Amino acid sequence: MxxxxxxxxxxxxxxxxxxxxxxxxxxxxxxxxxxxxxxxxxxxxxxxxxxxxxxxxxxxxxxxxxxxxxxxxxxxxxxxxxxxxxxxxxxxxxxxxxxxxxxxxxxxxxxxxxxxxxxxxxxxxxxxxxxxxxxxxxxxxxxxxxxxxxxxxxxxxxxYDAAAPIVDFASVDTSRTFFASRYGKGSPDDYLNCPMTEAEYDAFYHALLSAEVAKLKDFDAASQKDLTVFEGCMPVEVMAKRGYDTLRFGPMKPVGLPVPGTGKDAYAVVQLRRENVAGTMYNLVGFQTHLTFPEQKRVFRMIPGLENAEFMRYGVMHRNxxxxxxxxxxxxxxxxxxxxxxxxxxxxxxxxxxxxxxxxxxxxxxxxxxxxxxxxxxxxxxxxxxxxxxxxxxxxxxxxxxxxxxxxxxxxxxxxxxxxxxxxxxxxxxxxxxxxxxxxxxxx
Ligand SMILES: Cc1cc2nc3c(=O)[nH]c(=O)nc-3n(C[C@H](O)[C@H](O)[C@H](O)COP(=O)(O)OP(=O)(O)OC[C@H]3O[C@@H](n4cnc5c(N)ncnc54)[C@H](O)[C@@H]3O)c2cc1C
CATH class of the missing domain: 3.50.50.60 (FAD/NAD(P)-binding domain)
Structure with a gap:
C-alpha cells in the first residue's frame, strides 16, 4: 500500500x-x-x-x-x-x-x-x-x-489550569448532604450541598489557612502571578486569607439553600456540582486550589459528607x-x-x-x-x-x-x-x- x-x-x-x-x-x-x-x-x-x-x-x-x-x-x-x-x-x-x-x-x-x-x-x-x-x-x-x-x-x-477537585459520588455520605439548586432555580439534581455549622466552618477555615501549599516551580511562579489577575481563578486558600467571612460570601455562601428539616440557611455551604450526565462525579464549586494533594485530602475531608471522599482528580493550578x-x-x-x-x-x-x-x-x-x-x-x-x-x-x-x-x-x-x-x-x-x-x- x-x-x-x-x-x-x-x-x-x-x-x-x-x-x-x-x-x-x-x-x-x-x-x-x-x-x-x-x-x-x-x-x-x-x-x-x-x-x-x-x-x-x-x-x-x-x-x-x-x-x-x-x-x-x-x-x-x-x-x-x-x-x-x-x-x-x-x-x-x-x-x-x-x-x-x-x-x-x-x-x-x-x-x-x-x-x-x-x-x-x-x-x-x-x-x-x-x-x-x-x-x-x-x-x-x-x-x-x-x-x-x-x-x-x-x-x-x-x-492556565485552575481546577477544583472532583469526587466520586459513591464515596459521599449523602445522609449529611442535600440536593438543591440555589433559590430553587434549575434542576435540584445538579447540586449536592454540604451544610456546615459554625463550629464545623471554624475548624475547616483554620485547617485551610494552615494547610501546606504545593511548591511553585519558577515557571509556575510566573504564571501564578498572572493568575492573580483573574479573580475567578483565585485559589480557595488564598481567598480564605482575605478574612474569616470571605468564603461565606463567596463559594461557601449559604443563602438560598435552606437545609431540609430546619428550613433555615446553614452557617456555610460547600456546593458540589454534577460533573457528568451519569452523576457519578461531582466537583467542589469554586474550590480551585494549590494545596498539596495529601493536604487536599485531609482538609476537604473535613467537609460534612466528604469524610471518606475518593478524589477522582485533585485541584491544580499551573500553566497548562x-x-x-x-x-x-x-x-x-x-x-x-x-x-x-x-x-x-x-x-x-x-x-x-x-x-x-x-x-x-x-x-x-x-x-x-x-x-x-x-x-x-x-x-x-x-x-x-x-x-x-x-x-x-x-x-x-x-x-x-x-x-x-x-x-x-x-x-x-x-x-x-x-x-x-x-x-x-x-x-x-x-x-x-x-x-x-x-x-x-x-x-x-
Ligand atoms: C511541570 C509539569 C509537571 C507534570 N508532572 C506530571 C506528573 O508528574 N505525572 C503526570 O502523569 N503528568 C504530569 N504532567 C502532565 C502531563 O502528563 C505531562 O505534561 C505530559 O508530558 C504531557 O504529554 P504531551 O505529550 O502532551 O506533552 P509533552 O510531553 O510536554 O511533549 C510536548 C513536546 O512538544 C515539544 N514542543 C513544544 N512546542 C513545540 C513547538 N512549537 N515545535 C516543536 N516542538 C514543540 C516539547 O519540547 C515537548 O517535547 C505535568 C505537566 C507539567 C506542565
Whole structure:
C-alpha cells in the first residue's frame, strides 16, 4: 500500500506514541521536535518522551482506571508502554521507570524506524490542509500557541489550569448532604450541598489557612502571578486569607439553600456540582486550589459528607495549554473545522503521562487509517482509551476541565452488580479488556 505523509509536532509522550502508531500502519511520518534547540522551562533532557516531573506512570492495578488504560495500551502495542516495562524500577503497586532509560528507549526506536523522519526545530505555523497532529503539550511554545488560538478562535485555548477537585459520588455520605439548586432555580439534581455549622466552618477555615501549599516551580511562579489577575481563578486558600467571612460570601455562601428539616440557611455551604450526565462525579464549586494533594485530602475531608471522599482528580493550578475541546475536537481527536488536523496529548484536555500517550495512540492510529483510506478503529466508551476521547469531544455538564483517567468516564454497566464500587469497577475493567481483546485483530 502506498505510504501517505503525516506531520507530527512535538515528540513528547503523545507525539512519540502517535508517530509510532502511524508508522506502524505504513504512514510516512515527519516528526518535529524543538529540543534541543529550544526547551520549555520544564524540559531538561534532549531525548523524546521526557517525563518532566515524577518518574511514576501511576497505579498498575486494574482497580484503578489508569491501570486499565495501561493494560489496554499494552495489549494494543503501545511504544510508551513497551518502553515503560523495559525500563521499570520497583515501585510497589505503581509502574515507575528509570526516566533516562525510558526516554532513550523511545528515542532510539523512533529514530531507527524507517518510516519516521525526525526534524529538529520549533514549529510556529500550522497548515490545516497538510495532514498534521499537534502534540506540543501543556507548555507549547508561545508562537505556536498564538497560531492555534487564532485558528480555533480566541478564548478556546486556555493557558492556565485552575481546577477544583472532583469526587466520586459513591464515596459521599449523602445522609449529611442535600440536593438543591440555589433559590430553587434549575434542576435540584445538579447540586449536592454540604451544610456546615459554625463550629464545623471554624475548624475547616483554620485547617485551610494552615494547610501546606504545593511548591511553585519558577515557571509556575510566573504564571501564578498572572493568575492573580483573574479573580475567578483565585485559589480557595488564598481567598480564605482575605478574612474569616470571605468564603461565606463567596463559594461557601449559604443563602438560598435552606437545609431540609430546619428550613433555615446553614452557617456555610460547600456546593458540589454534577460533573457528568451519569452523576457519578461531582466537583467542589469554586474550590480551585494549590494545596498539596495529601493536604487536599485531609482538609476537604473535613467537609460534612466528604469524610471518606475518593478524589477522582485533585485541584491544580499551573500553566497548562489546552483546548476547550468539546465543540472543537471529534472523538478521534481531529478538529471538526479542519478534518486533516488532529491534536493529541495534554493539549486536548486529557491529564497525565499515560492519558497523554493514550490520546497519541488514538490520534496516530485514526489519522493513519484516514490517510490510508481505511475505516476508523471503533474505539468506544467501554474502553478507557475510547471514553477519554469521548470525554474531550463531548465534555460534561460543567466547564470543561482536563481530566485523568477514571471509571466515571466509562459507559455505565448495562446490568446491576452487587458488592459496591469495588465490584462495579472490576466489572468495568473486565469489560474494557474484553473489548480491547476484540480490537486487537485490527492492530495486526
Ligand atoms: C511541570 C509539569 C509537571 C507534570 N508532572 C506530571 C506528573 O508528574 N505525572 C503526570 O502523569 N503528568 C504530569 N504532567 C502532565 C502531563 O502528563 C505531562 O505534561 C505530559 O508530558 C504531557 O504529554 P504531551 O505529550 O502532551 O506533552 P509533552 O510531553 O510536554 O511533549 C510536548 C513536546 O512538544 C515539544 N514542543 C513544544 N512546542 C513545540 C513547538 N512549537 N515545535 C516543536 N516542538 C514543540 C516539547 O519540547 C515537548 O517535547 C505535568 C505537566 C507539567 C506542565
Amino acid at each position: 502506498a505510504a501517505r505523509k503525516l506531520k507530527i509536532i512535538g515528540a513528547g509522550l503523545a507525539g512519540s506514541e502517535a508517530a509510532w502508531q502511524a508508522a506502524r500502519r505504513g504512514v510516512e511520518v515527519e516528526l518535529w521536535e524543538m529540543k534541543p534547540q529550544k526547551k520549555t522551562p520544564a524540559h531538561h533532557s534532549d531525548g523524546f518522551a521526557e517525563l518532566c516531573c515524577s518518574n511514576s506512570l501511576r497505579s498498575n492495578q486494574l482497580s484503578n482506571a489508569v491501570g486499565v488504560l495501561k493494560a489496554e495500551l499494552s495489549a494494543l502495542g503501545s511504544l510508551i508502554m513497551e518502553a515503560a516495562y523495559a525500563t521499570e524500577v520497583p515501585a510497589g503497586g505503581a509502574l515507575a521507570v528509570n526516566r533516562e532509560d525510558f526516554s532513550a528507549y523511545i528515542t532510539q526506536k523512533i529514530k531507527s524506524h524507517p518510516l519516521i523522519c525526525v526534524r529538529e526545530g520549533e514549529v510556529t505555523e500550522i497548515n490545516p490542509e497538510e495532514p498534521t497532529i499537534v502534540a506540543t503539550g501543556p507548555l507549547t511554545s508561545d508562537a505556536l500557541a498564538e497560531q492555534i488560538s487564532a485558528m480555533v478562535g480566541g478564548g478556546e485555548l486556555h493557558f 495549554t489546552y483546548l476547550n475541546s468539546p465543540g472543537i475536537l471529534a472523538s478521534d481527536y481531529s478538529v471538526l473545522k479542519y478534518p486533516n488536523l488532529w491534536f493529541a496529548g495534554q493539549m486536548t484536555g486529557v491529564e497525565g503521562y499515560v492519558e497523554s500517550a493514550g490520546s497519541g495512540f488514538v490520534a496516530g492510529t485514526q489519522a493513519a487509517q484516514k490517510l490510508l483510506g481505511l475505516d476508523p478503529i471503533p474505539f468506544d466508551d467501554t474502553t478507557v482509551l475510547g471514553a477519554m476521547a469521548q470525554y474531550v469531544s463531548r465534555g460534561t455538564n460543567s466547564k470543561f476541565q482536563p481530566m485523568n483517567a477514571n471509571f466515571g468516564v466509562l459507559a455505565p454497566l448495562d446490568r446491576k452488580v452487587k458488592g459496591g464500587k469495588k465490584v462495579r469497577n472490576e466489572a468495568l475493567a473486565q469489560r474494557a479488556l474484553a473489548r480491547v481483546n476484540e480490537l486487537r485483530e485490527l492492530f495486526g
